[in-house]
Amino acid sequence: xxxxxxxxxxxLISTPVSAQRNxxxxxxxxxxxxxxxxxxxxxxxxxxxxxLGRAILYRSGDKAExxxxxxxxxxxxxxxxxKINFTEGVxxxxxxxxxxxSQKRKPAMGFKLAQVALAFSKxxxxxxxxxxxxxxxxxxxxxxxxxxxxxKTYYYxxxxxxxxxxxxxxxxxxxxxxxxxMCFLANKKTEAIKLLFEALNVNKVLGNKAVxxxxxxxxxxxxGLGDYPDAVKYSLLAIKTAEAVGDSTLKLCSIYHNLATVYxxxxxxxxxxxxxxxxxxxxxxxxxxxYITTVAYALAIQHTRxxxxxxxxxxxxxxxxxxxxxxxxxxVTGCYLNNLTWAKQYKKAxxxxxxxxxxxxxxxxxxxxxxxxxxxxxxxxxxxxRQIDMAYHYADLQAAIPAxxxxxxxxxxxxxxxxxxxxxxxxxxxxxxxxQQVQKIIDSGLNVTKAYQISLLNIxxxxxxxxxxxxxxxxxxxxxxxxxxxxxxxxxVVIVGCIMLAIITALVYSxxxxxxxxxxxxxEQRSEINxxxxxxxxxxxxxxxxxxxxxxxxxxxxVLLNDKDLLIKEVNHRVKNNLQIVMNLxxxxxxxxxxxxxxxxxxxxxxRVRSIALIHDQLFKTDNVTEIDLKCYIxxxxxxxxxxxxxxxxxxxxRLNIDSIMLDVSQAIPVGIILNEAVTNAFKYxxxxxxxxxxxxxxxxxxxxxxxxxxxxxVGLPVNFVLEKANSLGxxxxxxxxxxxxxxFNIIDDDGVTISIEFPVLLSDLAMVxxxxxxxxx
Numbered sequence: 001x002x003x004x005x006x007x008x009x010x011x012l013i014s015t016p017v018s019a020q021r022n023x024x025x026x027x028x029x030x031x032x033x034x035x036x037x038x039x040x041x042x043x044x045x046x047x048x049x050x051x052l053g054r055a056i057l058y059r060s061g062d063k064a065e066x067x068x069x070x071x072x073x074x075x076x077x078x079x080x081x082x083k084i085n086f087t088e089g090v091x092x093x094x095x096x097x098x099x100x101x102s103q104k105r106k107p108a109m110g111f112k113l114a115q116v117a118l119a120f121s122k123x124x125x126x127x128x129x130x131x132x133x134x135x136x137x138x139x140x141x142x143x144x145x146x147x148x149x150x151x152k153t154y155y156y157x158x159x160x161x162x163x164x165x166x167x168x169x170x171x172x173x174x175x176x177x178x179x180x181x182m183c184f185l186a187n188k189k190t191e192a193i194k195l196l197f198e199a200l201n202v203n204k205v206l207g208n209k210a211v212x213x214x215x216x217x218x219x220x221x222x223x224g225l226g227d228y229p230d231a232v233k234y235s236l237l238a239i240k241t242a243e244a245v246g247d248s249t250l251k252l253c254s255i256y257h258n259l260a261t262v263y264x265x266x267x268x269x270x271x272x273x274x275x276x277x278x279x280x281x282x283x284x285x286x287x288x289x290x291y292i293t294t295v296a297y298a299l300a301i302q303h304t305r306x307x308x309x310x311x312x313x314x315x316x317x318x319x320x321x322x323x324x325x326x327x328x329x330x331x332v333t334g335c336y337l338n339n340l341t342w343a344k345q346y347k348k349a350x351x352x353x354x355x356x357x358x359x360x361x362x363x364x365x366x367x368x369x370x371x372x373x374x375x376x377x378x379x380x381x382x383x384x385x386r387q388i389d390m391a392y393h394y395a396d397l398q399a400a401i402p403a404x405x406x407x408x409x410x411x412x413x414x415x416x417x418x419x420x421x422x423x424x425x426x427x428x429x430x431x432x433x434x435x436q437q438v439q440k441i442i443d444s445g446l447n448v449t450k451a452y453q454i455s456l457l458n459i460x461x462x463x464x465x466x467x468x469x470x471x472x473x474x475x476x477x478x479x480x481x482x483x484x485x486x487x488x489x490x491x492x493v494v495i496v497g498c499i500m501l502a503i504i505t506a507l508v509y510s511x512x513x514x515x516x517x518x519x520x521x522x523x524e525q526r527s528e529i530n531x532x533x534x535x536x537x538x539x540x541x542x543x544x545x546x547x548x549x550x551x552x553x554x555x556x557x558x559v560l561l562n563d564k565d566l567l568i569k570e571v572n573h574r575v576k577n578n579l580q581i582v583m584n585l586x587x588x589x590x591x592x593x594x595x596x597x598x599x600x601x602x603x604x605x606x607x608r609v610r611s612i613a614l615i616h617d618q619l620f621k622t623d624n625v626t627e628i629d630l631k632c633y634i635x636x637x638x639x640x641x642x643x644x645x646x647x648x649x650x651x652x653x654x655r656l657n658i659d660s661i662m663l664d665v666s667q668a669i670p671v672g673i674i675l676n677e678a679v680t681n682a683f684k685y686x687x688x689x690x691x692x693x694x695x696x697x698x699x700x701x702x703x704x705x706x707x708x709x710x711x712x713x714x715v716g717l718p719v720n721f722v723l724e725k726a727n728s729l730g731x732x733x734x735x736x737x738x739x740x741x742x743x744x745f746n747i748i749d750d751d752g753v754t755i756s757i758e759f760p761v762l763l764s765d766l767a768m769v770x771x772x773x774x775x776x777x778x
Contacts, residue, residue, distance in 0.1 A: 041080070046089040049077040053096050057103065064104060071100040091121050091129035098136040111140040128171065131162035135175065143185050144369075153182040160195075173202045180217060189221050196221075212241035216255045223262045235259035250291055253282035257295050264298065269305040276302060289322040297335050309343040330359040330370075334377055341381045353381050368401050372410050375401075379417050391421055412438055610640055610676075615668050628668050630661040630699060637672060638679060638697065645683040651692045652683060658699040661706065664762050670737040671708070677730040678710040678755045686714025686753065693752075704761050711754035717747070 032052040039045040053073030056066060074096035081089030094117035101110030114136035121129030138155035141148040156179045163172040176199035183192035196218050203211045215238035222231035238255045242248075256279035263272035276299040283291035296319050300312035316339065320332045333356045340349035360374055375398035382391035395417045398410070415437040422431035614637050615628055638654050663671065679695065687693045691714065698709040734755070738745035743759025 042084065043086050043089065046077045046080050046086060046093075049073045049080075050089065050092050050096060053077070057096070057100060067100050067103050071097055074100065087120075087124045087126060088129070091117055091124075091126060091132060094120070095132045095136045099139050102136075102139040107140040107142075111137060114140065127162055127166050128168055131159040131166075131168075131171065131175070134159040134162070135178070138178075143182075149182070149186055153179075153186055156182050169202055169206055173199055173206060173208065176202065177214060177217065184217070184221055184224075189225060192221055193218060209241065210245045210247065212238040212245070212247060212255060213251055215241060216251070216258060219255075219262070220258050223258065223265065226265075228262055228266050231262040232259065235262060248282065250282065250286055250288060253279045253286075253291055253295065256282070257291075257298060260295075260298055260302075264301065267305075269302045273299070273302050273306070289328075293319045293322055293328070293331070300335065300339055304339045304342050309339065309345070312339050312343075330356065330363070330374070333359060334374055337381055338377055341377075341384055344384075346385050349381055350385075353378060372398055372401050372406055376410065376413055376417075379414070383417055383420055386424070388421055388424060391417065395421070610637070612669055612672065614640070615665060615672055627662040627664055630663045630668070630671070631656075631658040633668065633672065634658055634675060634697060634699065637675060641676065641679050641683065645680060651690060652687050653694045654679075655694060655696045657696065659701050661699065661701050663706075667741060667759075667762050670740050674734050674737050674757060675708070675710065677734050681730055682710065682712045682714065682753070686712040686716075688715065691715070701761070705758055706761055707756065707758045709754055709756045711752060713752040716751075716753055717749045721749075 032048060032055055035048045036045070036052060039048050050073065053070040056073070057070035074093045077089055078093035078097070081087075081093060094113055098110045098114040098117065101107070101113060114133055117136060118130060118133035121127075121133050134155045138152045138159070141152040141155075143149050143152065156175065160172065160175040160179045163175050176195050180192040180195035180199065183189070183195060196214050199214050200211055203209075203214070215234045219231045219234035219238060222228070222234060235255060235258055239252075239259070242252045242255060256275045260272040260275040260279065263269070263275070276295055279295045280292070280299060283295050296315040300315040303309065303311040303315070316332070316336055319335060320329075323329050323332050333352050337349055337352040337356055340346070340352060356374060356378065360371070363370060363374075375394045379391050379394035379398065382388075382394065395414055398406075398414050415434045419431050419434040419438060422428070422434060614633060635656060635658075638656065642654055675697070679697070682695045686695070693712060693714050695710070695712045698707075698711075700707050734757075735745055738757050738759070741757070741759035743757055746756050748754040748756070
């Protein structure tokens with residue numbers, strides 16, 4: 001008797017799984033995201049958006065943010081569909097949005113939008129759209145109200161009929177599942193089974209292997225009618241199919257849980273245990289409270305029944321965590337009471353019995369489905385604790401509930417309570433009557449089960465015959481198709497043969513005519529060839545003569561180029577010597593100057609001349625007469641300046657960070673003078689009174705730009721220094737030479753002075769000639 005109430009309560013808190021509402025042809029969600037990124041604008045992209053919205057909605061688990069994501073795809077699809085007048089997209093987008101509203105528990109908005117979709121579908125005469133709108137309307141009605149369930153079933157049946165009429169097999173498969181679900185809820189289980197087997201056939205025709213949801217629904221129906229062998233059979237088929245297609249969603253959780261309840265109905269709790277554990281693992285992964293509490297309670301019953309009640313307590317505590325108050329709390333209280341009663345822990349059970357009685361006082365009087373279970377649990381508890389009057393009280397309350405809200409399982413459990421109570425009181429006549437009622441209910445259930453088994457067997461046989469007939473027709477169609485293809489192939493071969501024969505004949509005649517013309521042309525061409533050979537020989541002789549002249553000119557050119565390089569080297573050497581003489585003259589002159597300013601001016605002039613002389617020295621020392629190695633040049637120039645100006649030796653260090661750059665001489669001279677001025681100023685003014693410090697020279701080439709930075713960590717610029725008003729010779733030279741280089745000049749005063757010049761690289765003549773030649777070659 002306790003087992004019966006446990007199973008009744010398990011049915012009460014079980015969470016049904018909605019039938020698949022997305023098109024199975026849509027494909028997996030990950031693949032849809034890839035399709036969306038590669039789709040072009042238009043109907044193709046709209047269909048992918050709608051498929052993605054359905055996939056997201058299907059896995060939403062009633063989470064608002066996920067439903068909103070699906071809703072957004074519906075809005076986008078409708079907007080794009082209206083732009084291009086794509087009626088199919090408009091209808092399906094409105095249907096998707098309507099279902100989203102229903103899932104968000106806003107059925108009024110969903111119903112209104114579904115009515116708009118229905119009117120639009122009728123206007124454009126789109127029958128599939130009408131069926132989709134019917135399904136959206138059906139979504140707006142709840143299943144727990146009989147009148148609403150009838151309307152829901154009506155609209156789903158209409159949608160199924162239209163899909164069947166339009167031969168829309170993809171949507172028919174989904175509609176049949178949902179229609180079967182409605183029949184199951186309306187207690188039309190035989191009709192539900194017929195629809196489910198039709199859905200299996202349709203999916204088989206489509207080649208859709210993901211039919212585990214259908215097997216699960218057949219198993220659930222068989223379980224509800226007491227046909228446990230078939231329930232086990234189809235549950236195992238559902239698990240095998242789900243694992244084959246890689247489904248690890250909450251649907252697989254429902255399948256595992258259903259098989260566990262079948263074994264529980266067969267009182268095989270040990271066999272049920274592993275399937276409940278698998279179901280709970282999936283439910284926890286999705287963190288779905290309804291699934292977790294449903295499976296956790298089933299698992300708690302199994303542990304309690306196997307005399308492992310301590311293992312049931314953490315599961316009951318987990319249920320309590322998800323439902324701390326409201327209707328859910330009453331469910332948890334009933335679960336505790338039921339398990340504690342079975343475990344004979346009556347003191348603890350008494351606490352939960354009082355809680356349940358208190359909660360029942362707040363429950364609506366017309367909540368018959370809940371009252372019938374809770375009254376039975378209380379009656380069972382008071383029976384076990386030998387509180388006879390209280391047990392009679394709650395058994396009588398349960399008996400007073402309208403018969404339409406009491407299942408045969410409820411009635412059987414109540415009659416067994418009466419039988420036990422009357423036996424305890426010694427009223428054996430009344431006890432025997434209740435015992436007869438129990439047997440009558442059992443016999444009636446067995447008759448229903450046998451009728452269902454016979455019906456299921458007939459449906460399976462009819463389905464098998466239909467499948468055999470379909471397979472035979474398919475084979476006949478295949479034979480006819482092969483015969484037709486063979487005849488078409490023979491016809492094509494004959495036609496191709498005739499065409500080839502005509503082509504060959506035409507080619508033979510054409511070759512004959514061509515040969516005649518060729519013979520005539522050969523004689524003419526022979527004389528022409530002889531004439532051309534004579535002219536060619538004459539041209540070859542002229543070519544050989546020109547090649548000889550060319551070789552002589554090339555030799556003469558090489559001699560002239562060598563002479564030119566020698567002359568340029570000699571010029572550079574003489575210029576360098578002349579500049580050295582000028583520097584010596586300036587040095588001699590400075591020795592006779594009494595005025596320090598004049599003497600300093602002569603030394604600065606001498607350094608400027610030295611910067612130019614070093615360039616000519618570089619040109620003389622290397623084979624390249626137009627470019628210098630900027631890194632070597634700057635190092636040599638800085639060394640000479642350090643020797644000439646930095647009289648204090650190591651007090652001021654010079655650090656170089658210079659890229660290896662070949663610079664045209666026309667740019668090297670301005671760069672040398674600029675560096676001379678900047679470094680000289682740093683030595684003279686940055687470190688007064690023997691301060692120690694460091695001068696850093698950085699030269700970098702970035703793309704076709706050269707950037708030069710001369711920085712020191714000295715005392716910085718004077719307070720009243722303004723770059724625009726500076727008119728010293730050094731600043732004038734730097735500014736002018738930077739302009740000559742077509743570059744920019746800037747001074748920064750921050751922990752010392754940094755002078756930066758940036759200018760474009762000038763290609764040498766040789767480089768320009770090479771670049772022009774490469775361009776012409778391309």
